[in-house]
Amino acid sequence: MCGIVGLLVKKPSLRHQLGALMVPMLTGMTERGPDSAGLAVYTTPVPPGRRKLSLYSGEHPVDWSELLGRVRHAIAETHEIAAHGNQAVLTTAAEADQVVSWLKRHAPGVAVLSVGQSIDLYKDVGAPADIARRYRFSELHGTHLVGHTRMATESAVTPAHAHPFTAGRDFCLVHNGSLSNPHLVRKHLEPLGIEFETDNDTEAACRFFEWRLREGDDLEQAVERGFSQLDGFFTFLMGTDQELLIVRDAFACKPAVVAETDDYVAIASEFRSLAHLPDIGQASLFEPKPEEIYSWRI
Amino acid sequence: MANLKPVPSAREFDLSRDSLRQLNLYLHKHAVGEGISQIRVQHPDGAHSIACGLDADLDVQIHGHVGYYVAGMNQLATVTIHGNAGPGAAENMMSGRVHVKGFASTSAGASAHGGLLVIDGDASLRCGISLKGADIVVGGSVGSFSAFMAQAGRMVICGDAEDALGDSLYEAVIYVRGRVRSLGADARFEPMTDTDRAAVKGLLSLAGRSEDPGTFKRVASAKSLYHWHADANQEY
Numbered sequence: 001m002c003g004i005v006g007l008l009v010k011k012p013s014l015r016h017q018l019g020a021l022m023v024p025m026l027t028g029m030t031e032r033g034p035d036s037a038g039l040a041v042y043t044t045p046v047p048p049g050r051r052k053l054s055l056y057s058g059e060h061p062v063d064w065s066e067l068l069g070r071v072r073h074a075i076a077e078t079h080e081i082a083a084h085g086n087q088a089v090l091t092t093a094a095e096a097d098q099v100v101s102w103l104k105r106h107a108p109g110v111a112v113l114s115v116g117q118s119i120d121l122y123k124d125v126g127a128p129a130d131i132a133r134r135y136r137f138s139e140l141h142g143t144h145l146v147g148h149t150r151m152a153t154e155s156a157v158t159p160a161h162a163h164p165f166t167a168g169r170d171f172c173l174v175h176n177g178s179l180s181n182p183h184l185v186r187k188h189l190e191p192l193g194i195e196f197e198t199d200n201d202t203e204a205a206c207r208f209f210e211w212r213l214r215e216g217d218d219l220e221q222a223v224e225r226g227f228s229q230l231d232g233f234f235t236f237l238m239g240t241d242q243e244l245l246i247v248r249d250a251f252a253c254k255p256a257v258v259a260e261t262d263d264y265v266a267i268a269s270e271f272r273s274l275a276h277l278p279d280i281g282q283a284s285l286f287e288p289k290p291e292e293i294y295s296w297r298i
Numbered sequence: 299m300a301n302l303k304p305v306p307s308a309r310e311f312d313l314s315r316d317s318l319r320q321l322n323l324y325l326h327k328h329a330v331g332e333g334i335s336q337i338r339v340q341h342p343d344g345a346h347s348i349a350c351g352l353d354a355d356l357d358v359q360i361h362g363h364v365g366y367y368v369a370g371m372n373q374l375a376t377v378t379i380h381g382n383a384g385p386g387a388a389e390n391m392m393s394g395r396v397h398v399k400g401f402a403s404t405s406a407g408a409s410a411h412g413g414l415l416v417i418d419g420d421a422s423l424r425c426g427i428s429l430k431g432a433d434i435v436v437g438g439s440v441g442s443f444s445a446f447m448a449q450a451g452r453m454v455i456c457g458d459a460e461d462a463l464g465d466s467l468y469e470a471v472i473y474v475r476g477r478v479r480s481l482g483a484d485a486r487f488e489p490m491t492d493t494d495r496a497a498v499k500g501l502l503s504l505a506g507r508s509e510d511p512g513t514f515k516r517v518a519s520a521k522s523l524y525h526w527h528a529d530a531n532q533e534y
Contacts, residue, residue: 252404252423252441255385270384271363272344285363285382287403287422290442 001151002163002176003029004237004256006267008144008244008296014263019140021277025266026137026147027129028273032176033149036162037131038123040172040239042298043142045117050078051096051169054113054121055103057086058159064088067107074102087122087135096169111160116170118142118241123162143298146239148174155200165203167210170241175202176254176269179232205230209238220293223247227291235288237267245295252290259283265296309334313348314341322350325375330354344384349377352394369396372413385422388415391432404441407434410451416505423460426453429470435505445472446482454501456509467519473498475514484523488516 005025009018018041026037046052064083068090071079077094092099096115103110114121120142122135128149132138148163155161164172179185182204186196194207208229212222219240227250235254238245246267248256259266259274261283268274277283288294309329311321321339329337339360342348346365349358352375360368363381373392382400391410398406401419408424410432417425417434423441426434429448439457446462448470458476465482472485473494481487490512498511 250442255403270344270365271382272365275341275343275363285400287401290423 001032001153002174003032003149003269003273004174004176004235004267005029005147005149005269005273006145006237006239006244006246006265008265008298009263010265011263015143016141018142018145019136020138021264021266022140022145022147023132023138024276025268025273026132026149028276029149029269030128032269033151034127035152035157036123036125036150036159037128037148038121038150038162038164038174039135039137039140039145039147040114040119040121040164040166041140041142041145042118042170042239042241043120043140045241046091050091050093051115051117052089052091052120053096053099053103053115054119055088055090056111056113056123056159057088057109058111059086060109061086062088062107062110067110070106071099071102074106075099084135086124089120114166114170114172115168116241119166119170119172119239121164121166121172123148123164124159125157125162144239144244144296146172146174146237146244148237154178154202155198160198161200163202164239165200165206167207168214171206171210171213171239173202173206173209173236173238175205175237176235176256177233177249179205179230179234181231185229201232205234205236219243219245220295223293235269243295243297245293246288247293248288248290250290252287256288257285258288258294259285307334308336308338310338310340312340313343313345318345318348321348325349325352325356325358329356342381346384349375352377355394363400368398369394372396382419383417387417388413388432391415401438407432410434414501414504420457426451426470429453433501433504435501435507437505437507439476442479443482445470448472452497452501454498454505454514456507464517464519466523467517468524469519471497472517473501473514474517475509478515478517481517484520485517486520488518490514490516 068081079092163174166172179201182201185204209222235248336357342362344365347367350370353373356375358377365384367386369377370389372394376395378397383398383402385403387406388396389408391413393413397416402417402421404422405424407415409428411430415434418437420438421440425440425444427446429451431450435454442460445464447466449468453472455474459478461480462482464485495511
């Protein structure tokens with residue numbers, strides 16, 4: 001079991017409330033996912049020519065300003081870092097791949113959680129309320145977000161196994177369910193040069209969709225293709241810098257409820273995570289139908 | 299004779315203030331002894347297992363949306379949800395009446411043995427799965443695999459049905475008014491008889507509905523899978 005939450009605000013004036021509206025949604029899913037939680041938030045994009053990396057240092061404290069100094073020394077471009085404890089966002093004018101491979105070699109204790117122009121990513125083990133406090137989720141601003149509370153069934157409880165999973169640029173995915181053929185998907189993708197970081201089934205789905213996006217599919221086409229390639233139970237919630245998308249498998253074993261008003265689209269595994277939202281009494285409420293793709297653009 | 303104070307017959311719980319445990323304990327242990335027959339529940343806010351396991355003739359009115367297993371295992375009570383219901387509404391109901399005024403999520407009325415489940419809106423997948431004798435009336439449409447392996451009871455669907463309606467049916471009978479995307483294995487359309495039309499009329503009337511019973515089709519078991527024939531190379 002796991003919990004998923006998604007929120008997209010339609011009015012620019014609500015962007016500064018994105019985190020505050022979401023925290024009760026995430027903590028409302030604690031019973032469905034008490035062991036880990038995570039969140040991808042899409043913020044105002046960095047200027048063209050820049051990209052940002054969400055970094056995570058786990059239990060081992062990192063001197064982020066010292067790391068920034070080393071990055072600046074190694075790669076002659078503009079770099080900035082904004083740190084919150086063991087999470088930091090590195091904004092850089094260098095090529096993202098160059099920074100990622102430098103970090104892999106020279107800062108092996110630092111995990112790169114996401115790369116893009118809009119996405120910031122947080123994930124950790126522990127109770128969702130603790131994680132929300134740890135990373136000040138209630139203060140987050142942005143256009144939309146994708147969140148998850150995890151009850152591990154397929155693989156270990158570690159920050160790396162927590163959701164959201166990311167691949168490529170500004171793409172993330174969370175999953176309630178379990179896939180039965182992740183190893184087959186992986187066997188298909190690895191010869192194409194696609195590298196995996198964990199043995200988690202959701203990572204296979206995430207990398208499959210991102211591969212299809214790079215091959216020219218739009219997200220809806222990628223998901224359509226996924227119906228024949230990904231076997232198992234799923235409610236997938238995905239984000240790109242422009243879009244929030246939800247889809248459930250043909251058996252719709254894993255729940256989801258959508259509430260839509262003129263101001264927002266809110267998605268959760270269960271209504272109890274939506275009950276606190278403003279004007280929820282006037283919201284249009286529905287459950288996504290099996291194998292139907294629902295998406296909203298910012 | 300001294301004026302008697304009116305004895306209250308109703309009680310209200312507000313789940314934004316009262317705990318779910320307080321409510322269910324009251325319904326199970328105290329309502330009947332206190333002479334309370336009507337219970338109103340405010341702010342259910344998607345909580346699970348509201349009014350589960352009731353076994354007395356109580357009238358429970360829930361104002362808002364509920365989560366999993368509302369009125370599960372119900373006996374005798376009337377439970378009305380003025381909102382939507384999560385998965386497993388009225389699952390394993392034995393008797394009484396459960397009425398969902400909005401839509402119901404998956405597995406509504408699963409394994410219900412008796413009583414009446416009314417859903418004014420749509421029901422999701424697996425509505426009435428393994429039905430064992432209850433009646434279900436759905437005002438809207440039902441999702442795939444509804445009435446899967448239903449053994450006894452009746453199901454009236456005023457809207458459409460998705461795939462595999464009535465797969466592996468036993469003695470339960472389905473009446474459907476709209477389009478059926480596909481029937482499940484061993485389910486078949488059968489002619490409506492006067493008895494069927496009377497049954498549909500009675501169920502619609504109990505559900506407060508007015509569709510014309512003549513517009514429904516009957517789906518029942520072809521009974522080719524009813525018994526397993528080991529030597530018939532039987533396929534599902």
